Amino acid sequence: MEITCKSKFQSEITLRQGSLHIVGSFELIHKMNELKEKYGSNPVKWPELEKIKSADELLINEFILKCQSRFQLAYEHAELCHCRMVPAERVYDAIKQGCRTVNDIGRTTLAGTGCGSCRPDIEKLLKQFQFS
Numbered sequence: 001m002e003i004t005c006k007s008k009f010q011s012e013i014t015l016r017q018g019s020l021h022i023v024g025s026f027e028l029i030h031k032m033n034e035l036k037e038k039y040g041s042n043p044v045k046w047p048e049l050e051k052i053k054s055a056d057e058l059l060i061n062e063f064i065l066k067c068q069s070r071f072q073l074a075y076e077h078a079e080l081c082h083c084r085m086v087p088a089e090r091v092y093d094a095i096k097q098g099c100r101t102v103n104d105i106g107r108t109t110l111a112g113t114g115c116g117s118c119r120p121d122i123e124k125l126l127k128q129f130q131f132s
């Protein structure tokens with residue numbers, strides 16, 4: 001089994017054959033080591049982070065949820081914006097890059113800049129991954 005989570009900031013967390021590989025900031029590596037010390041080396045047993053405060057924590061949470069087969073975007077179809085043909089994954093990537101409003105998402109991905117009918121769905125994704 002291999003699970004990989006990446007961000008546009010060159011951060012990457014990979015679980016390969018039971019072994020963790022982390023590339024990224026000091027904060028990312030430190031937080032992952034903290035979780036490992038506290039809950040053991042198997043991320044399947046780690047709790048989901050309750051308060052997301054940074055892009056690194058967003059990535060860690062994605063990793064934990066993927067290890068537990070619980071990661072799911074709050075939008076059921078692959079293509080979120082039909083006018084601009086923007087997949088939900090691309091909108092999520094924009095959130096990981098730091099977009100915090102529907103307009104930010106539009107500037108970065110063009111999603112929501114056509115008819116506007118997908119803007120509530122973009123809002124739903126933003127709420128799912130809102131930093132606390």
Ligand code: FES
Nearest residue numbers: 083114115116118
């Ligand atoms: S469906 Fe996204 S702008 Fe029209």
